[in-house]
Amino acid sequence: MRRPIVAGNWKMNTEPGPSLDAMVSALAHHPSILRAHHAGITVIVAPPFLSIATVAQSMHGTAVHIAGQNCHHEESGPYTGEVSAQALFASGATWVLVGHSERRRDAYEDDALVGKKAVAAVRGGLTPIICVGETLEQRTAGITHNVIAGQLLGALAIAGRDVFAASVIAYEPVWAIGTGLAATPEQAQDVHNHIRNVLASAGVSIPVLYGGSVTPENAMELFSIEDIDGALVGGASLKPDSFGAILDAAEATWRVA
Ligand code: PEP
Numbered sequence: 001m002r003r004p005i006v007a008g009n010w011k012m013n014t015e016p017g018p019s020l021d022a023m024v025s026a027l028a029h030h031p032s033i034l035r036a037h038h039a040g041i042t043v044i045v046a047p048p049f050l051s052i053a054t055v056a057q058s059m060h061g062t063a064v065h066i067a068g069q070n071c072h073h074e075e076s077g078p079y080t081g082e083v084s085a086q087a088l089f090a091s092g093a094t095w096v097l098v099g100h101s102e103r104r105r106d107a108y109e110d111d112a113l114v115g116k117k118a119v120a121a122v123r124g125g126l127t128p129i130i131c132v133g134e135t136l137e138q139r140t141a142g143i144t145h146n147v148i149a150g151q152l153l154g155a156l157a158i159a160g161r162d163v164f165a166a167s168v169i170a171y172e173p174v175w176a177i178g179t180g181l182a183a184t185p186e187q188a189q190d191v192h193n194h195i196r197n198v199l200a201s202a203g204v205s206i207p208v209l210y211g212g213s214v215t216p217e218n219a220m221e222l223f224s225i226e227d228i229d230g231a232l233v234g235g236a237s238l239k240p241d242s243f244g245a246i247l248d249a250a251e252a253t254w255r256v257a
Contacts, residue, residue, distance in 0.1 A: 006041055049088075052091045098114050129232065132172070148191060172210075177213070
């Protein structure tokens with residue numbers, strides 16, 4: 001089912017304390033949250049692990065859902081420093097990012113592991129947001145479609161159709177993340193359409209979000225693209241007003257949908 005989703009990935013930013021409390025309170029009471037909710041848009045924020053329980057408590061009763069930025073592929077056990085989907089769920093999260101390019105790059109996560117994490121997420125009661133995206137070198141080499149299909153099908157082979165059907169995809173070109181250089185509407189539509197076709201060939205139809213330098217300035221243009229169902233926002237999600245402005249663009253796009 002296609003439904004609009006706007007998620008904010010705070011990455012390793014914010015720390016527990018008064019400034020986080022102020023930011024969360026401003027977000028919880030932001031009028032854009034309520035407007036987005038009334039327009040049927042799912043709003044998610046992904047704080048660092050240590051703040052998930054606090055942010056979840058502060059957001060209780062609002063329309064904001066909480067996501068983890070990662071989870072382990074096992075439920076429990078001898079995995080020092082890891083966090084399970086069950087622990088995230090018990091702390092108030094209902095969503096989780098898996099396979100973000102920063103984890104593929106820094107923690108060497110491959111497609112099979114991403115598939116396992118998606119399984120663990122669904123088992124633990126979380127909806128996975130499975131991230132895919134090509135590097136600049138891959139785009140320049142003209143292999144973007146192959147890379148994306150490989151990432152999707154590699155994870156799907158492990159996770160299976162049912163887990164994928166309960167997931168969301170985020171297309172995040174690596175070269176667009178944190179660079180200020182978002183994909184053009186043509187580039188985004190081309191890959192989103194490709195993702196939809198790859199998923200359709202496996203009998204899966206799920207929302208496909210765009211991520212990579214989404215800002216209040218470009219959100220409206222990106223949201224108006226046919227095969228885009230929302231956004232995964234990094235830097236611009238750290239300020240309640242800029243995240244709110246992106247939610248307003250989503251609301252303006254999908255309010256009559
Ligand atoms: C992200 O890391 O998921 C992301 C899209 O970051 P940014 O919006 O800052 O490019």
